[in-house]
Amino acid sequence: MGRAIRLVLVLAAKDLRVEFRTRTSLLSAAVFAALVLIVFNFARDPTAVATIDLAPSVLWVTVAFASVVAMNRAFTTERENAAFDGLLLAPVSREVLYLGKYLASLVFVLLVEAITLPLFVLFFNVSLGHALPGLVATMLLATAGFVAVGTVFSAMVVKTRFAELMLPVLLLPFMVPPLIYAVRTSAPLFQGRPLSEVLAGLRFLALYDVAFITLSVLLFSAVVDE
Amino acid sequence: MAEPPLLEARGLTRSYGAVRALRGVDLTLAPGDVLLVLGPNGAGKSTLLRTLAGLLRPQAGTVAVLGRMLSGDDPDARRPIGLLSHQSLLYDELSLLENLTFAARLYDVPEPAERAREALAAQGLSERAGDRPRQLSRGMLQRAAIARALLHRPALLLLDEPFTGLDAVAGDRLRALLAKLHEPSRAMVVVTHHAGEAWDIATRVGVLVGGRWALEAPRPEDVRAFHLTYQELARG
Amino acid sequence: MTADPAQAVIRRGIVLTVLALIGVAVVMVMALKFTPVEANQGLAQKIFYIHVPTATVALWIAVPATGLASMLYLWLHDPRLDRFAAASAEVAAVFCLVVLTTGPIWGKPIWGTWWTWDGRLTLTLFLFFLLLGYHTLRGSVRDPLERGRFSAVLGIMGMALVPFIHLSVYLWRGLHPKPVVLKPSAPSLPWEMLRTLLTGFGVFILLYVGFVTLRYGLQLAQDRKEEADAA
Numbered sequence: 022m023g024r025a026i027r028l029v030l031v032l033a034a035k036d037l038r039v040e041f042r043t044r045t046s047l048l049s050a051a052v053f054a055a056l057v058l059i060v061f062n063f064a065r066d067p068t069a070v071a072t073i074d075l076a077p078s079v080l081w082v083t084v085a086f087a088s089v090v091a092m093n094r095a096f097t098t099e100r101e102n103a104a105f106d107g108l109l110l111a112p113v114s115r116e117v118l119y120l121g122k123y124l125a126s127l128v129f130v131l132l133v134e135a136i137t138l139p140l141f142v143l144f145f146n147v148s149l150g151h152a153l154p155g156l157v158a159t160m161l162l163a164t165a166g167f168v169a170v171g172t173v174f175s176a177m178v179v180k181t182r183f184a185e186l187m188l189p190v191l192l193l194p195f196m197v198p199p200l201i202y203a204v205r206t207s208a209p210l211f212q213g214r215p216l217s218e219v220l221a222g223l224r225f226l227a228l229y230d231v232a233f234i235t236l237s238v239l240l241f242s243a244v245v246d247e
Numbered sequence: 248m249a250e251p252p253l254l255e256a257r258g259l260t261r262s263y264g265a266v267r268a269l270r271g272v273d274l275t276l277a278p279g280d281v282l283l284v285l286g287p288n289g290a291g292k293s294t295l296l297r298t299l300a301g302l303l304r305p306q307a308g309t310v311a312v313l314g315r316m317l318s319g320d321d322p323d324a325r326r327p328i329g330l331l332s333h334q335s336l337l338y339d340e341l342s343l344l345e346n347l348t349f350a351a352r353l354y355d356v357p358e359p360a361e362r363a364r365e366a367l368a369a370q371g372l373s374e375r376a377g378d379r380p381r382q383l384s385r386g387m388l389q390r391a392a393i394a395r396a397l398l399h400r401p402a403l404l405l406l407d408e409p410f411t412g413l414d415a416v417a418g419d420r421l422r423a424l425l426a427k428l429h430e431p432s433r434a435m436v437v438v439t440h441h442a443g444e445a446w447d448i449a450t451r452v453g454v455l456v457g458g459r460w461a462l463e464a465p466r467p468e469d470v471r472a473f474h475l476t477y478q479e480l481a482r483g
Numbered sequence: 484m485t486a487d488p489a490q491a492v493i494r495r496g497i498v499l500t501v502l503a504l505i506g507v508a509v510v511m512v513m514a515l516k517f518t519p520v521e522a523n524q525g526l527a528q529k530i531f532y533i534h535v536p537t538a539t540v541a542l543w544i545a546v547p548a549t550g551l552a553s554m555l556y557l558w559l560h561d562p563r564l565d566r567f568a569a570a571s572a573e574v575a576a577v578f579c580l581v582v583l584t585t586g587p588i589w590g591k592p593i594w595g596t597w598w599t600w601d602g603r604l605t606l607t608l609f610l611f612f613l614l615l616g617y618h619t620l621r622g623s624v625r626d627p628l629e630r631g632r633f634s635a636v637l638g639i640m641g642m643a644l645v646p647f648i649h650l651s652v653y654l655w656r657g658l659h660p661k662p663v664v665l666k667p668s669a670p671s672l673p674w675e676m677l678r679t680l681l682t683g684f685g686v687f688i689l690l691y692v693g694f695v696t697l698r699y700g701l702q703l704a705q706d707r708k709e710e711a712d713a714a
Contacts, residue, residue: 024355031352035338042340098338107336107395109302111353112326115319170640177633181623191616191637194609198647229647236643240636242319243557247303247629264627265710306560306628 025117032108032121037128039098046094047132054087054137058144073147077207080141081163081200087137088130088164088196089189092171095126096179105245115242123172123237130168134160152210155219159210162226163203169234170195176244195233202226251314253278253327253434254403258308259298261291268294269305270458276434278402281425281448283466284438286455287481292438295455296407299436300330312403326354329401331409335392337380343367343391344376347398354399366394386417393424404428404435410444418444442477446470454480489704496697503693506686507533513679532679534585536687537578538607542645545575545691546610549617550642553635565631566706568638569621570698574691576614582607605652606645613641627706 040046061079099105108118138160142149149156171192178187206222254276261269268291276282286292297303299310301317301324310317315324337346344363351359367376370390380388389409396404406425410418422445429435429448437445442452446466453463454477461480467473514532552568555561586604587597598604617637624630 028353031349035341035349038345039338039340098340101339103334104336104338106302106330106332106334107350108353110300110325110328110330110336111350112322112324112355113353114322173636173640177620177636180629181620183623187619187623190619194613194616194648195640195644197609198644198651201651225650232643232647233640236640240557240639243632243636246319262628264625265712 025114028113028117029120029124032113032118033124033128036095036098036122036125040094040125040129043098046091047129050087050091050133051136053090054083054133055140057083057086058137058140062144073211074208076141076145076147076211077204079145080138080207081203083137083141084134084160084164085193085196085200087133088167088171089192091130091133092126092168092175092192093185093188094129095122095172095175097184100179109245115245116238118245119172119238119241122176123169123234126172126175127165127168130164131161134164147211149211151213151215152207155210155216156207158216158223159203159206159219159226162223162230163199166199166226166230166233167192167196169230169237173237173241173244176241199226199229202229251311252276253280254299254310254312254436256299256308256310259295259305259310260307261294261298261303261305263294267458269298269308271308272455272458272460274299274453274463276403276436276451278434279429279431280434280450281429281445282434282436282451282453283442283445283449284436284453284455285440285442285477286461290455291458292455293407296330296332296405296436296438299403300328300405301325302330326399327402329396329399329404331389331392331396331404331406333407333411335380335388336395337388337391339379339381342377342379343372343383343394346380346391347395350395351398356399362398366398367391369397370394385412386414386420389413389417389421397428402433404433406435406437408438408440410439410441422448442473443470456480487704487707489700489707492696492700492703494700496693496695496700499689499693500697501693503686503690506682506689510679510683510686513682517675517679519673519675530585530589532683534582534589535680536683537585538582538603539684540687540691541575541578541582541607542610544688545571545578546642546645549575549638553638553642556631556635557639560631562627562631562706565627565634566699566702567695568634570695570702572614572617572634572638573698574694576611576618577694578687578691579607579611579614583611602649602652606648609648609652610645613644617641 058079061083065075096105099108138156141147171188174188174191178184178191181187202222202225206219206226209219210216252275254274256272256274259269259272259274260267266289272291272295274282284292284295294303298305301310304319312324312327315321317324336350337343338349341349344360344367347363347366348360351362356362364373364376367373370393372387372390372394375383375387375391380391383391409421413421425435425437425445426448437449439445442449449466451464452466452473454461462476510532514529549568549571552564552571556564556568583604586607590599591597617634620637621630621634624633
């Protein structure tokens with residue numbers, strides 16, 4: 022067990038180190054998020070709909086798009102370096118390989134979200150205050166779910182010809198339930214409602230996470246073992 | 248009780264769509280064996296090597312290394328295997344030392360960074376330890392890949408056309424290295440286009456044609472006579 | 484000299500499909516001539532007899548069949564299971580399309596709008612996109628073994644997603660008519676309507692079987708041809 026955890030961390034650390042040496046990926050995802058927020062700002066009529074009502078949707082759609090951009094990176098490095106065989110050769114179980122990739126992608130996407138949230142607060146002039154813990158919890162739970170599925174799909178599409186296009190096509194249906202619940206959970210929080218009122222939403226997100234992380238761990242071998 | 252052979256493969260069968268790459272291949276190797284695998288293009292040599300490495304699951308048949316079956320459920324069965332393929336298995340964004348330290352960790356090597364340094368030194372790459380793969384010449388890149396493949400001191404070493412693209416000097420160096428690696432406790436499988444490339448260290452020779460062994464036997468003495476045999480087999 | 488098994492399957496599929504299509508025509512005639520007009524919704528409601536069976540077969544038969552075949556394929560590696568899963572998914576996609584077009588045709592005269600984000604329609608829309616994704620994936624993977632594995636993984640994930648979509652989407656109170664047949668109390672449809680509906684169910688199940696058989700046969704023929712070409 023200890024060995025498994027250590028290997029997961031070694032794998033994730035390698036991915037993150039490779040990712041940050043590239044420098045462009047985090048930057049492009051962050052710039053992308055900023056651009057989406059700017060578009061939203063110009064696309065709405067501030068007199069027609071109150072910002073606070075629109076806020077959760079804007080935040081989560083931005084997060085969704087930026088996450089897909091970020092997740093595309095998960096296996097592209099392996100393909101570009103033709104290095105994935107090295108991981109498959111090693112005496113490492115496929116479950117551990119998956120968890121390593123998952124952890125790295127999760128950290129990466131959460132970083133993108135951590136950049137998006139302050140930008141969102143800045144551009145839309147919303148005060149978060151008491152909503153912040155609940156919002157962070159929602160972000161963590163929602164992200165954990167769709168990154169789990171995204172990691173499996175990234176491994177699949179990296180071998181196809183239109184990888185960058187295929188990932189969103191396959192992944193977006195899986196992102197919708199967590200996004201719906203993330204919006205539904207954030208909206209009362211933005212309105213100043215207490216965390217206790219949105220526990221049902223958080224429970225749903227947690228259920229989704231358990232279901233899909235489990236499935237992903239079990240199915241990863243079917244994707245990567247030829 | 249007899250010890251299990253180092254490598255035991257039975258009835259390996261594998262297709263790619265309609266192409267039947269392997270049609271029931273058997274192979275047994277004892278420690279100290281060095282098998283040369285030859286055959287025309289498309290004969291299934293790379294497929295065979297990848298299956299022996301555990302990278303491909305055969306549709307029928309089994310592979311066992313040191314008595315343990317290669318299957319998804321037993322990662323430790325892969326521990327004794329080392330592979331040198333066309334891909335360097337190195338990450339461009341990491342230095343050679345970082346690459347090898349990472350690989351050493353995957354194999355639970357004690358003192359991974361130390362072993363990585365030693366492995367690079369053994370290939371004469373100590374000065375380049377901080378360089379990225381992109382900065383190396385082709386020959387040096389292969390030496391780095393060899394260093395990576397040998398990190399965990401594999402008992403079964405698989406090499407896929409290692410002499411391709413090497414000039415005469417690099418080829419000689421590789422031949423010398425293979426001779427040194429030829430230990431009583433280790434078995435090697437070398438896929439090659441020219442029998443002459445590694446003839447001297449080989450103990451067995453196999454010719455794969457159309458996914459099957461046309462010949463698999465102890466290495467004969469005369470390489471020239473073998474060339475004629477090979478040409479006939481490859482034609483048929 | 485052996486008969487080509489693929490051709491036999493195709494023939495069987497054509498026969499079943501033709502029978503089922505005749506059945507569909509029968510249902511439509513029954514709906515228009517032999518079934519009373521619904522009090523509140525008028526003539527537009529007649530499409531119920533096509534719309535509901537198609538939706539039910541797609542959601543409760545075609546998609547679970549694909550999911551189940553996918554799981555079995557990963558376990559048994561039998562190419563027949565992959566072929567069946569793909570055929571079932573294709574038919575499911577077509578049925579979803581029928582639901583998504585008959586829905587608005589029914590809805591416009593009654594609700595005054597072509598589309599509404601009501602639970603059931605949205606669920607069907609989702610299913611349609613999942614199935615499109617499934618087919619896009621299959622189209623972009625060349626090696627049959629890899630294609631089978633990837634499709635199976637997506638099929639299983641998709642099947643697991645359905646209850647979550649259901650939960651997320653049903654929280655809106657929709658304009659969709661409430662269930663009239665599968666309710667805790669006895670079905671509240673008069674016999675003439677129930678009769679047409681049940682015939683519709685039978686016919687669309689037959690149509691599903693016919694289409695899947697036909698599609699399976701066509702795929703089998705293609706696979707055999709590819710093998711023969713390569714040999």
